[in-house]
Amino acid sequence: MTARFLITAVAFLYAATIPMNAHFQRHFVSGKSRDIVQNIFGGLRGMVADWSYMKAEEYHHRGLPFLKSTAYHQGESALMEESVDRSGKSHHAHGEEPVAPSDFFSKVYDAVKVTGDSHLTPAEEKEVLPWFYVEVRFNPHDIRGYILGAYWLKRMGKNAESLNFLKEGLKNNPESAQIFSALGDYYYQDKDSDRAIIYLERAKTLWSKDTYPNKVTDEYMKTDRFYAYDLLGDLYEKRREYRKAAQVYGELFSADPNRILLQKIMRLKGIIEGK
Amino acid sequence: MHTTLILARGVLKELIRRKDFYLIFFFLLVIICSSASLSFGGETGFQRYFKEIGISFAYIFSVVIAVTFASAQIPREIESKTIYPILAHPVSRGDFIIGKFLGVLFVAAASFTLFYAVFIGSLHVKGDLSTPPTLLMQGYLFHICLLSFFVALCLLFSLFLTTTANMGISLILYFATDWFGATLPNYIYLPHPELFDIKDKIIHTQDIIPAWAASFLVLYAVIYTALFLMLAYMVFKKRNL
Numbered sequence: 001m002t003a004r005f006l007i008t009a010v011a012f013l014y015a016a017t018i019p020m021n022a023h024f025q026r027h028f029v030s031g032k033s034r035d036i037v038q039n040i041f042g043g044l045r046g047m048v049a050d051w052s053y054m055k056a057e058e059y060h061h062r063g064l065p066f067l068k069s070t071a072y073h074q075g076e077s078a079l080m081e082e083s084v085d086r087s088g089k090s091h092h093a094h095g096e097e098p099v100a101p102s103d104f105f106s107k108v109y110d111a112v113k114v115t116g117d118s119h120l121t122p123a124e125e126k127e128v129l130p131w132f133y134v135e136v137r138f139n140p141h142d143i144r145g146y147i148l149g150a151y152w153l154k155r156m157g158k159n160a161e162s163l164n165f166l167k168e169g170l171k172n173n174p175e176s177a178q179i180f181s182a183l184g185d186y187y188y189q190d191k192d193s194d195r196a197i198i199y200l201e202r203a204k205t206l207w208s209k210d211t212y213p214n215k216v217t218d219e220y221m222k223t224d225r226f227y228a229y230d231l232l233g234d235l236y237e238k239r240r241e242y243r244k245a246a247q248v249y250g251e252l253f254s255a256d257p258n259r260i261l262l263q264k265i266m267r268l269k270g271i272i273e274g275k
Numbered sequence: 276m277h278t279t280l281i282l283a284r285g286v287l288k289e290l291i292r293r294k295d296f297y298l299i300f301f302f303l304l305v306i307i308c309s310s311a312s313l314s315f316g317g318e319t320g321f322q323r324y325f326k327e328i329g330i331s332f333a334y335i336f337s338v339v340i341a342v343t344f345a346s347a348q349i350p351r352e353i354e355s356k357t358i359y360p361i362l363a364h365p366v367s368r369g370d371f372i373i374g375k376f377l378g379v380l381f382v383a384a385a386s387f388t389l390f391y392a393v394f395i396g397s398l399h400v401k402g403d404l405s406t407p408p409t410l411l412m413q414g415y416l417f418h419i420c421l422l423s424f425f426v427a428l429c430l431l432f433s434l435f436l437t438t439t440a441n442m443g444i445s446l447i448l449y450f451a452t453d454w455f456g457a458t459l460p461n462y463i464y465l466p467h468p469e470l471f472d473i474k475d476k477i478i479h480t481q482d483i484i485p486a487w488a489a490s491f492l493v494l495y496a497v498i499y500t501a502l503f504l505m506l507a508y509m510v511f512k513k514r515n516l
Binding site: 010020058062063113 | 313315316317318321322323324327417463464465466467470473475476478479481484485488491492495498499501502505506508509
């Protein structure tokens, strides 16, 4: 074989691969500005835990990759959305589904990869559970793993297992306002108001410090904080401890002002003042 | 052709002699058994998790075998000077490259076949027959394509890199493209080996891959393999031995 023939053959083969790749590019989504270097050097355990969380999200979407599934939900996690929703039903908002191009290369990509967004049926939902287990085994300080794992256990009617998982989380993260809030919520739903108040009061104290790991950095934490204060206020109201309830709502209002809270505060003031 | 097959058979004998294959196989059995027994929140029998662990490790371990074998072939022959009597026989440098490629590919494919058989066998033992057999066969075929791709790439790299560096870089390439391939910035001038990975389809029991798409992927693998082997031959031909 002459050198010219070889060079021509190599150039031809290489050139043949370019059009094969050209149209795949539209399927590659650039990830959120996640620092991979920080992930790698921040500890392999943390990385595996994060990966497990992404796996749970992927399983929830029947194999649709994490970044693709969050793209369907305006950059949000469906697992997190459902857990803060607390209704126990799968009805989080779907964004407009991206229109799939219909050219040959897109069809190849669609054929070999999972690209459609669908969710596990209730009977299949237990399939997400192992990933929360793996997540917290690799990183026992991964509060999100405990919160989501407990939520999904409860959603499947495994209340005792959910409580145990949260207690395990509390043992590993004794300063987590989110876990205290989740435990308070558990006892609130269980109509054990004495215990619920103990956990929610502790959660309130931790939230008010606004320091790691309880610094409110995203909407999910904000919702958790709101929910904890709201439950606590509601419990005090039920006990006719209106001053305490108004104080709880007032504290929340100063951190997260909104109209509903203001209405509650005004209503309680009216009751306290005997109007 | 005869000399090429003799070279390939030599690589296969190496697999039987070396202990690491048996160790990897033992690890796979342990991993599959432990994932089958996972229990959380009083729940057991997680089908998708079990499939994920079984097929992922069958894939990863066969790539590790392919990369470790392919990286060492040519440098070891040169280091131990056994390449001289081989090339002194009527064996062309092209035959040498092809022989090594076929040998390593056969070793990797044989290991993968065993690992995959264990995975499918364990699914049957668990009574999980949810995945269509055609999809399982396609998973097998595409992974052989991936092995062919990496064996050829490693043989090419082995002409420039030390064995250890070659293994490291090749494995990083495998994991990087498999895990982050879909998140890397748009690129068309480099290959996409992650396309050969259809384990998500298998795990989540999705539709089988249509024949035309499967044919395209096989062609994709053949072109890249031929490209890498051709480049390896060009470099090896110029090498002053």
